[in-house]
Amino acid sequence: MAPFRRDMFWRHAGGLSLGLFFMTALATGAAQAQSAPGTDGFASAAPVGALEAPSLTPPPAPGLNFYGTPGLIDMPSAEMLPDGHFATTFSWFGGQSRYNLTFQALPWLSASFRYNGIRNLNLFGFSTYYDRGFDVRFRLLRERRYLPELTMGLQDFAGTGVYAAEYLVATKRIETPPLRFGGAAGRVPGQLKITAGLGWGRLGSHGAIGKIGGNRPSFVGGSTGGQLSYDQWFRGDFAPFAGVEWQANERWSFKAEYSSDAYRTETRASNVFERKSQVNLGLEYQRSPTTRIGAYYLYGSEFGVTAQFQLKPRHPMVPTQVPAPAPIVPRSQWATEAAHWSQDWAQSQNKRVEVRDLVAEDLKSHGLVLEAIDLKGTEAEVRFRNPRYRSYAIAVGRVARTMARALPPSVETFRIIPVRSGMGLSATVVRRSDLEDLEFAPEAVDGLAAVTAVTAAGPLPETAIFSGELYPAFSHSISPYADPAYFDPSRPFRMDLGVDLSASYAPAPGWRISGAIRQRVWGNVQDGRASNSVLPHVRTDQSFYAQHGTTLESLYVDRSWQPRHNFYARLRAGLFEAMYGGISGEVLWKPVASPLALGLETNYVIQRDYDQRFSFRDYKTFTGHASAYLELGKNYQAQVDVGRYLAGDYGATFSLFREFENGFKVGGFFTRTNVSAADFGEGSFDKGFYFRIPLGWLIGKESRNAYGLTIRPIQRDGGQRVGGVGGLYGDVRDAHRSSLTAQRARAWE
Amino acid sequence: MIAPRIRRALRNSLGAVAAVFALAACTGGQQEAGLELEILKTVRDQVKLRLKDKPERPPVTRALLDSLDDTYIEVRVEDSDLLAYLRPLLVKQDSTPGTLTLWVTEDSVTLALREGVLTATRGLRNDMLSASTLVTETGGRMGPRGQGARRYEIAALDNRSEVFTLACTVSDLGPETIEIVELTYQTRHLQEHCESESGLVVNDYWVDSRSGHLWQSRQWAGPTIGYMRIRQLTL
The missing domain is CATH 2.40.360.10 (YmcC-like)
Structure with missing residues (x-):
């Protein structure tokens, strides 16, 4: 083979066999490598002894019980999940199925939601009785050398109370030698967990040893529910329960317990199963760090199973992978003559347009879009859109690299401004020579953060030139959709599937005309039950809206702008969502470094006709809220909205969220308005919880998409808000100082 | 020789599936691709990657x-x-x-x-x-x-x-x-x-x-x- 020049090799190697060989050099995931020739030269590498290299693997999580909380089989234990864990479990025995969601909100506090079905209960007018409930658990004492962990739990504390119970439980863990069997390497020691507790309510129904405060008010099936049943808590009979779990190794766990639940309703009032014993036995297998399955023999007569899935929001399913950026080549290596450093170029419009196009082109390679650029002799400002990266820190870092690569050497100060809907969100100011010097510094991350400032974006300079490709812009998409509906007593889960055709047109910065047509292909939401609400049916006519297969989902004109420093505003007119159209305005005050934001949203809306075309029903209303948003630290956010709701009711919504830096979000909310519990109907007041799982967290690829879901135990008409409007806070916060600082490690990626 | 044939057949059928996806799901312009679209695309890319022929390497001498x-x-x-x-x-x-x-x-x-x-x-x-x-x-x-x-x-x-x-x-x-x-x-x-x-x-x-x-x-x-x-x- 003839020798060839270096640059030719890389340009033309694709066609050569040797080149092909080197061109197919691999990175992770691309393909399987063949065995490397002659790697035995490394054999003299010292064997790593018992100590292992530092690890990112989270600590092992305790197994969950039939109620989805840490525990034995049907009984709880005092253990807590690792902070932030999000667990879903399914359990089944004797015709009773429970779907549980548990979130470890704080190291010492967890909350659970449960949906359960009891087959053949034949009570309260249902053959299969479906119910929903919430649990909350508090750790009172941490485990010490000789002291056990102590936890207090309130089970099904606010629903109709079919599973209502309270308990105090203690668990002590004792290390056992590592055992190698059943697919476990036996490197990790085992644990013997001994649990004992006292239960009230359902957990005090067998073998009671005492009584507090007279008889416990009894469970009323089919009542409205929703109110805190504090008059029952820790009242009436109490009974002991106990058990042991032997987590033999990282795979297998054996469980045995003595239950204090007599299953009175299921076995005496009805005939769901036959209870012969209070002793339950079980075996669990940890299939993967996420998945655990278990098989059990319960109450001397029934087999049971569980499937447990534990998601760790801080630990993505697949760690993110982004292509390596080109390095920053210091100007000292390529701008070697004095003439290279001249600022004359900045005077020439042609030259500036040329630089703009160069920057726009390079940004595209990072998946970013140039909005506008302002060029001066020693300073440059780039405004860009970020359709790819969940973290604005990496987007800002990539823009800085592009600027260091594409701008003339005389430019020393970079101002980098993410833009959304034409609004500049923040300005990161960084010096080019710092980028050149710090890229491979031992403490590159903190070093750069120390010399970078994040400030308000400020207005667009008059000398800025817009991208030549953006306005006017038309875009469209055809995409499948899934629209679920929950908790109808006759069918707990319904779904519509179909295709969305959406299009938008942006005539100028900040302006957008957007619309979506929806075609249902399959679905059964239309068979849902009719509303019995005594309030205006502002949300409960879902099944009427689902009667129509082809609908106009939305069509509106939208204008976003920054009226003044630290203020963001949006006006929208048209059809916002399936049920409402009208006119909406929102103003948000959010300084770039402030943990507090204030907002005001007002809407005049008209209810749309069931066919969801251009006609309206006879219901019009003013609705609007004043909102306060507060970052509490440690990823917690609180929000309070006070105002008038769709049914004309006045009140306030309280929300508490935990949003991890990767966008994984879990939280809950409740709304109290001047509608009485009786008028509201089942549930007494509006409440629910929310979670959002970012796509990037699941697939390990950069993406701004996420799967979000709000679940209400019951959908009623009180405390409801119009959809498809608002949202300025969420749009803005991501790119502000707290996020950029917390995620600063990504700036160098 | 069967394996490559199967792979080819798979690849062709994959092409058909991809075409169906392309008809059922697509996007154009500056608008961000939606969640469902991106999931489809990821699945498509993964399947393609699995079916791709692994490059043969000559020994390094x-x-x-x-x-x-x-x-x-x-x-x-x-x-x-x-x-x-x-x-x-x-x-x-x-x-x-x-x-x-x-x-x-x-x-x-x-x-x-x-x-x-x-x-x-x-x-x-x-x-x-x-x-x-x-x-x-x-x-x-x-x-x-x-x-x-x-x-x-x-x-x-x-x-x-x-x-x-x-x-x-x-x-x-x-x-x-x-x-x-x-x-x-x-x-x-x-x-x-x-x-x-x-x-x-x-x-x-x-x-x-x-x-x-x-x-x-x-x-x-x-x-x-x-x-x-x-x-x-x-x-």
Whole structure:
């Protein structure tokens, strides 16, 4: 083979066999490598002894019980999940199925939601009785050398109370030698967990040893529910329960317990199963760090199973992978003559347009879009859109690299401004020579953060030139959709599937005309039950809206702008969502470094006709809220909205969220308005919880998409808000100082 | 010969499936692709990747390497058994001692080596964002020397980083003769032993007895990537 020049090799190697060989050099995931020739030269590498290299693997999580909380089989234990864990479990025995969601909100506090079905209960007018409930658990004492962990739990504390119970439980863990069997390497020691507790309510129904405060008010099936049943808590009979779990190794766990639940309703009032014993036995297998399955023999007569899935929001399913950026080549290596450093170029419009196009082109390679650029002799400002990266820190870092690569050497100060809907969100100011010097510094991350400032974006300079490709812009998409509906007593889960055709047109910065047509292909939401609400049916006519297969989902004109420093505003007119159209305005005050934001949203809306075309029903209303948003630290956010709701009711919504830096979000909310519990109907007041799982967290690829879901135990008409409007806070916060600082490690990626 | 035929058939049917997707789901303009679209695209890419023919590699011989004009290192990631050949992309000196060379694979994974000591990776999962080294001089014997702290900063978890600071000591394990694709080198085997509460890292370096050039090393690149074996194939 003839020798060839270096640059030719890389340009033309694709066609050569040797080149092909080197061109197919691999990175992770691309393909399987063949065995490397002659790697035995490394054999003299010292064997790593018992100590292992530092690890990112989270600590092992305790197994969950039939109620989805840490525990034995049907009984709880005092253990807590690792902070932030999000667990879903399914359990089944004797015709009773429970779907549980548990979130470890704080190291010492967890909350659970449960949906359960009891087959053949034949009570309260249902053959299969479906119910929903919430649990909350508090750790009172941490485990010490000789002291056990102590936890207090309130089970099904606010629903109709079919599973209502309270308990105090203690668990002590004792290390056992590592055992190698059943697919476990036996490197990790085992644990013997001994649990004992006292239960009230359902957990005090067998073998009671005492009584507090007279008889416990009894469970009323089919009542409205929703109110805190504090008059029952820790009242009436109490009974002991106990058990042991032997987590033999990282795979297998054996469980045995003595239950204090007599299953009175299921076995005496009805005939769901036959209870012969209070002793339950079980075996669990940890299939993967996420998945655990278990098989059990319960109450001397029934087999049971569980499937447990534990998601760790801080630990993505697949760690993110982004292509390596080109390095920053210091100007000292390529701008070697004095003439290279001249600022004359900045005077020439042609030259500036040329630089703009160069920057726009390079940004595209990072998946970013140039909005506008302002060029001066020693300073440059780039405004860009970020359709790819969940973290604005990496987007800002990539823009800085592009600027260091594409701008003339005389430019020393970079101002980098993410833009959304034409609004500049923040300005990161960084010096080019710092980028050149710090890229491979031992403490590159903190070093750069120390010399970078994040400030308000400020207005667009008059000398800025817009991208030549953006306005006017038309875009469209055809995409499948899934629209679920929950908790109808006759069918707990319904779904519509179909295709969305959406299009938008942006005539100028900040302006957008957007619309979506929806075609249902399959679905059964239309068979849902009719509303019995005594309030205006502002949300409960879902099944009427689902009667129509082809609908106009939305069509509106939208204008976003920054009226003044630290203020963001949006006006929208048209059809916002399936049920409402009208006119909406929102103003948000959010300084770039402030943990507090204030907002005001007002809407005049008209209810749309069931066919969801251009006609309206006879219901019009003013609705609007004043909102306060507060970052509490440690990823917690609180929000309070006070105002008038769709049914004309006045009140306030309280929300508490935990949003991890990767966008994984879990939280809950409740709304109290001047509608009485009786008028509201089942549930007494509006409440629910929310979670959002970012796509990037699941697939390990950069993406701004996420799967979000709000679940209400019951959908009623009180405390409801119009959809498809608002949202300025969420749009803005991501790119502000707290996020950029917390995620600063990504700036160098 | 059956396997390739099946693969071809699969690939063709995949094309049909892709066409159906393309009809049922598509996007145009500057609008961000929706969640459902992106999921479809990811699934499609994964299936394509699985069905792709793996490239056959000719054996690496010294004759083949001699015909190359360029400098190459070979890097093998132990845990994932991945292998890549890298060429230098940038050589630079900054305010930290030691010359830094940035090496790149064809598919844009980069490794930054300071006098042969790994200080950064990019384009992998849970990259090493930066690492301090025990390199004390520029242009002398390559590799680390003495003792001191090494600070590894690893991209990890939820858009943040984890820092592991380890106390390290470099010891000389004596002379060793190593072979790299038919060429033997007289080297000294240096071992960097790093320890802290978070764990133990042992890095090995084989440095030419006379020139001080680092021919071969085995270095830790973080909890997810694990250890890498690096050999200099051509100078």
